[in-house]
Amino acid sequence: MIRGNVRVKANRLPAIAGQLERRVGAAVDETLESIRDGAVDRSPRRTGYLAGSWDIHKDRSTAGAMYSAAVQAGLVEYGTVKMPARPAATPAAEVERHRFTRRIVKALRGLR
Amino acid sequence: MSEIVVGNRWLYDTLAGDATLAGQAPGGVHEGEAPSGSAYPLVLFQWIGGFDSAVLNAIRIWHSGVWIVKAIGVGPSLASLSDVAARIDLLLHRASGAPSGGVVHTATREAPHRSAYTDAGVRYVELGGRYRIQVSRS
Numbered sequence: 066m067i068r069g070n071v072r073v074k075a076n077r078l079p080a081i082a083g084q085l086e087r088r089v090g091a092a093v094d095e096t097l098e099s100i101r102d103g104a105v106d107r108s109p110r111r112t113g114y115l116a117g118s119w120d121i122h123k124d125r126s127t128a129g130a131m132y133s134a135a136v137q138a139g140l141v142e143y144g145t146v147k148m149p150a151r152p153a154a155t156p157a158a159e160v161e162r163h164r165f166t167r168r169i170v171k172a173l174r175g176l177r
Numbered sequence: 178m179s180e181i182v183v184g185n186r187w188l189y190d191t192l193a194g195d196a197t198l199a200g201q202a203p204g205g206v207h208e209g210e211a212p213s214g215s216a217y218p219l220v221l222f223q224w225i226g227g228f229d230s231a232v233l234n235a236i237r238i239w240h241s242g243v244w245i246v247k248a249i250g251v252g253p254s255l256a257s258l259s260d261v262a263a264r265i266d267l268l269l270h271r272a273s274g275a276p277s278g279g280v281v282h283t284a285t286r287e288a289p290h291r292s293a294y295t296d297a298g299v300r301y302v303e304l305g306g307r308y309r310i311q312v313s314r315s
Contacts, residue, residue, distance in 0.1 A: 139292060140292070140294060143225070143247075143290065143303075144209070144221070145292075145294060145296065146210070146211050146219075146249045146296070146301050147296060148210060149223060150209075150225050150245060152225040152226055158226070159226040159243065
């Protein structure tokens with residue numbers, strides 16, 4: 066029987082883990098900003114208040130959300146009984162689905 | 178025919194063709210907005226976004242769209258609408274179909290929807306969901 070020992074002399078896993086969070090965080094940031102910009106562009110404008118109300122909240126480095134503090138945002142997004150929906154956030158987020166995947170793939174491929 | 182039109186047609190056929198829902202929602206099923214003078218509760222649906230899935234050479238597989246589907250009633254309580262919303266979900270969630278002009282491959286509820294607002298002194302309440310519907314043209 067032949068027996069051997071394997072000893073790890075260089076462990077780069079902690080460094081890669083650090084890169085991973087930073088790179089994925091950058092992809093999340095870019096995606097959130099694109100969704101917000103898309104929602105601003107798509108928002109119906111009368112006073113401009115709704116379009117200017119879209120903002121981003123980061124829960125942690127790799128997670129976040131876009132929101133609007135405007136009380137009419139939900140009514141405009143989903144419509145009412147007398148007003149068809151004029152969605153801004155949903156189409157903006159849908160457009161970014163594939164782009165977000167590509168950003169994550171690019172972030173992972175860049176790990177060294 | 179647009180995938181959105183195919184999705185709209187499937188939703189209308191599925192919802193308006195159900196006798197139970199017709200009894201629960203005498204105001205009928207409408208796309209976008211309800212005609213003035215409608216009875217309540219009623220059902221509204223509308224496409225609100227989506228993306229196309231394609232393979233190499235941009236061959237389109239289907240459109241993955243999001244539709245808001247909701248029961249709307251008049252009054253302060255959601256209780257009267259819960260049966261209508263439950264019926265809508267029973268008809269749509271995990272359903273599929275072949276409306277004229279295309280195919281609905283899957284429909285799933287992604288999130289529930291609830292809203293309430295006052296218009297011209299009347300309190301409206303909404304209950305329903307956001308449905309992801311994967312649809313292709315024939």
